[in-house]
Amino acid sequence: MILIGIFVYGFIGETIWTSMTDWGGTGALALEPQKNFVGLENYVELFTGFLGGNFRQDLVNAVYYSVMLLVGAIGLGMFIAILLDQKPKGEDVFRTIFLYPMSLSFIVTGTIWRWLLAPQGGVNVLPTYLGMKPLTFEWLSSQSAILVFNWQDILRIMVYIASFVLIMVGVFVLRKDVNRAMKRWLVPGIVLGVAVWLFGDVLPDALFMEEDHGFNMATLGIIMATVWQYAGYTMALYLAGFNGISQDLRDAAMLDGASQVGYYRFVAIPMLKPITISAVIILSHISLKMFDLVFAMTGPDNAETGHPALNMYLTTFRGNEFSKGAAIAIVLFLIAAMFIVPYLIGQYRQRGRR
Amino acid sequence: MENRKITPGTILLYGTLIVLALLFLMPAYMATVTALKMPVDIDLPTSWEFPSVINWASFSEAITLLKPNFVNSIILTICATIGSTMLGSINGYVFSKWKFKGSDIIFTLFLFGMFIPYQVILIPLFQTLRAMNLYGGLPGLILAHIVYGLPITSLIFRNFYSQIPTALIESGRLDGAGFFSIYLRIVFPLSIPGFVVTSLWQFTQIWNEFLWGICLTRHADNPITVGLANLAGGQAVSWNLPMAGSIMAAVPVLCIYIFLGRYFIRGLLAGSVKE
Numbered sequence: 106m107i108l109i110g111i112f113v114y115g116f117i118g119e120t121i122w123t124s125m126t127d128w129g130g131t132g133a134l135a136l137e138p139q140k141n142f143v144g145l146e147n148y149v150e151l152f153t154g155f156l157g158g159n160f161r162q163d164l165v166n167a168v169y170y171s172v173m174l175l176v177g178a179i180g181l182g183m184f185i186a187i188l189l190d191q192k193p194k195g196e197d198v199f200r201t202i203f204l205y206p207m208s209l210s211f212i213v214t215g216t217i218w219r220w221l222l223a224p225q226g227g228v229n230v231l232p233t234y235l236g237m238k239p240l241t242f243e244w245l246s247s248q249s250a251i252l253v254f255n256w257q258d259i260l261r262i263m264v265y266i267a268s269f270v271l272i273m274v275g276v277f278v279l280r281k282d283v284n285r286a287m288k289r290w291l292v293p294g295i296v297l298g299v300a301v302w303l304f305g306d307v308l309p310d311a312l313f314m315e316e317d318h319g320f321n322m323a324t325l326g327i328i329m330a331t332v333w334q335y336a337g338y339t340m341a342l343y344l345a346g347f348n349g350i351s352q353d354l355r356d357a358a359m360l361d362g363a364s365q366v367g368y369y370r371f372v373a374i375p376m377l378k379p380i381t382i383s384a385v386i387i388l389s390h391i392s393l394k395m396f397d398l399v400f401a402m403t404g405p406d407n408a409e410t411g412h413p414a415l416n417m418y419l420t421t422f423r424g425n426e427f428s429k430g431a432a433i434a435i436v437l438f439l440i441a442a443m444f445i446v447p448y449l450i451g452q453y454r455q456r457g458r459r
Numbered sequence: 460m461e462n463r464k465i466t467p468g469t470i471l472l473y474g475t476l477i478v479l480a481l482l483f484l485m486p487a488y489m490a491t492v493t494a495l496k497m498p499v500d501i502d503l504p505t506s507w508e509f510p511s512v513i514n515w516a517s518f519s520e521a522i523t524l525l526k527p528n529f530v531n532s533i534i535l536t537i538c539a540t541i542g543s544t545m546l547g548s549i550n551g552y553v554f555s556k557w558k559f560k561g562s563d564i565i566f567t568l569f570l571f572g573m574f575i576p577y578q579v580i581l582i583p584l585f586q587t588l589r590a591m592n593l594y595g596g597l598p599g600l601i602l603a604h605i606v607y608g609l610p611i612t613s614l615i616f617r618n619f620y621s622q623i624p625t626a627l628i629e630s631g632r633l634d635g636a637g638f639f640s641i642y643l644r645i646v647f648p649l650s651i652p653g654f655v656v657t658s659l660w661q662f663t664q665i666w667n668e669f670l671w672g673i674c675l676t677r678h679a680d681n682p683i684t685v686g687l688a689n690l691a692g693g694q695a696v697s698w699n700l701p702m703a704g705s706i707m708a709a710v711p712v713l714c715i716y717i718f719l720g721r722y723f724i725r726g727l728l729a730g731s732v733k734e
Contacts, residue, residue: 188476193469201720202480205487208716208723210667212684213705216691217486220493220698333483338727345728386574394576397669401688417578418674427582434578445574453567 160433163413166324170412171392173324177332179384182339187369189340190347200344204337211334215401218330222402327402335391339384346377386448393441413437494518494702501698514699521690521703527679528686529707532666535597535682539604540661544654546605547612551653552646554613555620556628557638566617573610577670580607588675595677603675604665611664612657615726619653620646652722659719660726663712683708 185203189196206214272295350373358372374381396414417433420426493501494517496510522529554566584603585594593599623646631641672682681689687708691701716723 185476185479188472188479191472193472193476199476199480201717202483204720204724205713205716206483207727208663208712209709210669210684210712212667212669212688213709214486216687216701216705217490219691220702221486221489333486337483341724341727390574390576394578394670396578397684397688400669401691414576414578417581418670431582434576434581437576438579441574441576445571449567449570449574452570453563 160413160416163416164436167393167395167413170324170328170395171389173328174331174335174392175385175388177328178335178388179339179381181332181336182384183343183374185336185340186343186347189344200341203340206334207337207341209334211395211397212401214330214334215398218326218333219402222326222329327399330398330402331392331395335388339388342380342384343377346380347373350376382448386444389444390441393437490702490705493698494521494706496699498697498699517699517703518707521700521707524690524700525683525686525704525707528681528683531597531676531680532683535600535604536662536665538597539601539608539665540658542601542605543608543612543661544658547609547657548616548647548650548654549642550609550613551616551618551620552642554617556623556625556641556646566613569610570614571610572607573614577607581670581674584671585674594675595680597676597680600671600675600680600682603671604668608661608664612661615657615660616650616653619650619656623649655719656722656726659715659722663715663723663726666712 189199193199354372355368358368394414395412396418399412399415400418413433414437417430417437420430420433489507492507492509495513495515496517497512497514498517500510500512550569554562554569588594588599588603591599593602627645628641631645636644666682667684668682669684669688672685673688676682676685687701687704690704
């Protein structure tokens with residue numbers, strides 16, 4: 106227990122401290138490296154500095170990547186789980202097939218998928234077997250990006266997102282409790298959104314020049330591979346959940362006139378909300394620390410598909426910029442903590458009640 | 460099982476399942492086919508076709524290249540699995556049967572260790588291991604895996620032990636047995652299934668780990684994932700070798716999965732913090 110104390114909390118503290126120093130450069134690997142306190146300089150550099158552009162692109166990638174992975178893996182996993190919940194013959198065989206990618210290492214997955222997504226082979230030539238033209242999509246090397254935005258506007262965009270979330274939650278609550286929805290969510294959301302729209306110019310620019318970031322099409326290949334690997338996992342989670350729902354409940358729903366679709370839509374999936382939450386937590390955790398797969402698929406040198414976790418490794422162990430690496434790590438950590446801390450507190454409360 | 464008639468619904472169901480299954484098997488097929496081809500036969504447009512001449516040489520070549528990594532991985536995985544499982548079992552025992560004040564809070568803080576992105580502790584870990592003269596070799600890596608394996612193993616064991624009736628422990632205590640004798644005489648013999656689940660889970664995790672492998676070991680002590688990444692990393696390499704290497708790196712865990720799948724899935728579900 107003491108070990109965990111030191112190795113987890115002590116080390117996090119140490120990394121925070123490191124991220125505020127200027128450890129790096131030529132003497133970085135000396136046994137007693139020179140470290141000077143520089144405060145938040147590393148963070149400022151990462152988010153607004155001239156050389157931090159790669160990091161910002163990686164961060165944007167990571168966000169798109171996490172969202173797409175969540176949608177893809179949970180969607181596909183749930184779909185397969187529902188299919189298997191119909192108890193087809195050979196369910197075991199199918200389950201084994203869908204789950205086997207989970208046991209593979211990311212490096213193995215990455216190596217194989219890199220070959221599958223090679224420009225003139227693999228997936229791209231599949232249509233020729235159906236008599237069609239081969240695809241020419243550049244899975245891992247495409248430079249084009251969609252949903253591009255200017256990093257200068259990042260503060261404005263973040264406030265917009267906040268107001269959008271408030272409004273969405275408001276609309277959601279509206280059906281249950283009109284009063285609370287208006288007061289707590291809708292009004293502040295709309296006010297915030299309008300305020301930015303009208304007076305957004307007051308917010309400072311994050312950068313002194315324009316810098317565009319977007320969702321790179323090359324990341325699609327990586328997302329495909331990850332969905333392939335993790336859809337089976339969410340499938341297993343949901344399948345266990347579906348099996349846990351009693352047959353009586355199912356029969357009752359059917360008697361009440363629920364169709365198959367209705368049963369899943371209104372009975373089964375809402376009942377498995379805790380499972381969905383678990384899956385979201387675990388998948389976003391995985392996508393945040395995603396390093397191996399990106400490393401194996403596009404190698405360390407492809408800026409288009411970068412990821413903060415990979416950037417951290419390169420900065421720290423190839424570039425010897427330990428303090429910057431630590432700062433990247435802390436940013437990752439904070440994002441992860443945003444998901445995990447509420448979840449763990451919830452778990453703790455649950456334990457306390459019992 | 461009731462007799463089912465063939466309806467459009469069942470056809471659709473099986474059709475979708477089969478298509479999906481084929482999609483999921485596609486990479487495995489591709490890896491096998493490519494690994495069995497002669498290097499000259501590997502050509503992008505024909506990459507899906509079955510090899511005209513079956514060439515086992517890629518496997519023997521990959522084995523020669525990756526053998527040291529393979530051996531490293533075996534040593535690493537076995538040592539670290541045993542270490543983290545044993546310690547995790549004792550921890551789980553404490554957290555479920557010897558609850559003390561605040562043990563729930565500590566346990567929650569403990570779980571947090573499972574969820575941190577490991578990048579956050581990488582730099583101090585690197586420094587500490589270097590200061591302990593453990594950097595670069597297998598012992599350091601084993602230590603790291605044991606320590607950071609603890610949260611998950613403790614969690615699995617804690618959930619497992621909470622199924623053991625407390626009355627059993629209490630009667631042991633009445634008979635004058637202490638902390639360790641209760642553990643050794645009562646809890647340990649009951650926990651064999653727990654050990655199977657946990658060690659399979661840990662085995663898979665440690666075998667597949669890459670980040671520490673690449674950051675904390677020197678070339679000679681690289682585990683198999685790093686070896687494979689190096690093998691596949693070069694641009695000019697012919698693809699039969701990495702594919703054969705991938706299959707090699709995948710086989711141990713695939714065997715576990717295929718033969719002990721039930722336990723593997725249980726570990727998977729336990730790993731999702733489902734209580």
